[in-house]
Amino acid sequence: MMTKNRNQHVVSRPRGWAMNPAGSDRASSIHETQREAIDRARDIARNQKGE
Structure with missing residues (x-):
């Protein structure tokens, strides 16, 4: 199963x-x-190999 790389953004x-x-x-x-x-x-980015 291939996981989609998804970067995470933190916004106010x-x-x-x-x-x-x-x-x-x-x-x-x-x-x-x-x-x-x-x-x-x-944590989520590490699990999904994102940033």
Whole structure:
């Protein structure tokens, strides 16, 4: 099974920080702090071999 490489983007939102997969307008998760969003994005990127 081949996994699609998807980079993760952390963006500011009115009520926190969102993690969006590249090419998606919808957040896959929302976090209270930028650090939480970055840490989660890194975990997912590592698992999917993205950035």
